[in-house]
Amino acid sequence: DAGVIQSPRHEVTEMGQEVTLRCKPISGHNSLFWYRQTMMRGLELLIYFNNNVPIDDSGMPEDRFSAKMPNASFSTLKIQPSEPRDSAVYFCASSPQTVGEQYFGPGTRLTVT
Amino acid sequence: KQEVTQIPAALSVPEGENLVLNCSFTDSAIYNLQWFRQDPGKGLTSLLLIQSSQREQTSGRLNASLDKSSGRSTLYIAASQPGDSATYLCAVDAGNNRKLIWGLGTSLAVNP
Numbered sequence: 338d339a340g341v342i343q344s345p346r347h348e349v350t351e352m353g354q355e356v357t358l359r360c361k362p363i364s365g366h367n368s369l370f371w372y373r374q375t376m377m378r379g380l381e382l383l384i385y386f387n388n389n390v391p392i393d394d395s396g397m398p399e400d401r402f403s404a405k406m407p408n409a410s411f412s413t414l415k416i417q418p419s420e421p422r423d424s425a426v427y428f429c430a431s432s433p434q435t436v437g438e439q440y441f442g443p444g445t446r447l448t449v450t
Numbered sequence: 451k452q453e454v455t456q457i458p459a460a461l462s463v464p465e466g467e468n469l470v471l472n473c474s475f476t477d478s479a480i481y482n483l484q485w486f487r488q489d490p491g492k493g494l495t496s497l498l499l500i501q502s503s504q505r506e507q508t509s510g511r512l513n514a515s516l517d518k519s520s521g522r523s524t525l526y527i528a529a530s531q532p533g534d535s536a537t538y539l540c541a542v543d544a545g546n547n548r549k550l551i552w553g554l555g556t557s558l559a560v561n562p
Contacts, residue, residue, distance in 0.1 A: 441493035
């Protein structure tokens with residue numbers, strides 16, 4: 338298995354632009370997580386899906402952030418409009434429903450100027 | 451509110467040394483605790499997962515222990531190697547919608 342796939346790996350954009358991050362979970366995994374990592378705050382869970390349904394989005398910082406999972410093999414995290422303070426590494430992770438271990442993608446490094 | 455703390459924030463040791471990384475959490479009502487490794491510019495790799503009913507887990511040169519009553523976990527690395535250099539993070543699953551609460555990590559450098 339190729340593991341969790343994220344694209345793009347790096348994104349540089351100007352303030353105010355829309356940013357879309359993409360994730361393909363491991364086949365057969367029923368849970369998908371979006372995280373944000375910064376030096377100051379470490380890893381923070383943004384949103385969690387189970388069987389394509391958002392279960393907990395309490396970590397989504399603002400209405401500028403939205404996430405979708407239209408099917409079991411694809412999810413997006415969108416920021417519109419983007420701001421410099423959104424600069425971070427965004428990770429996607431997936432896990433089988435019955436166990437707790439999470440498998441992480443390589444992350445997307447977002448820089449908003 | 452569950453909080454996870456990792457001490458030290460950074461550690462530098464000579465190759466071959468045995469070492470211990472510490473993780474503490476404020477609420478003992480946890481579902482499991484996981485240790486991850488993160489290499490620079492890369493994602494996280496799960497190392498060990500300890501269920502709340504377990505005391506320890508071992509994988510090769512790694513041994514993780516869990517003491518729920520004291521809110522502590524340790525990751526023991528035996529005979530450290532330069533390839534062990536990375537950031538090690540612990541995360542607690544409180545069972546609340548599968549949300550992991552993360553420490554900030556310990557940055558480990560093993561010098562040849």
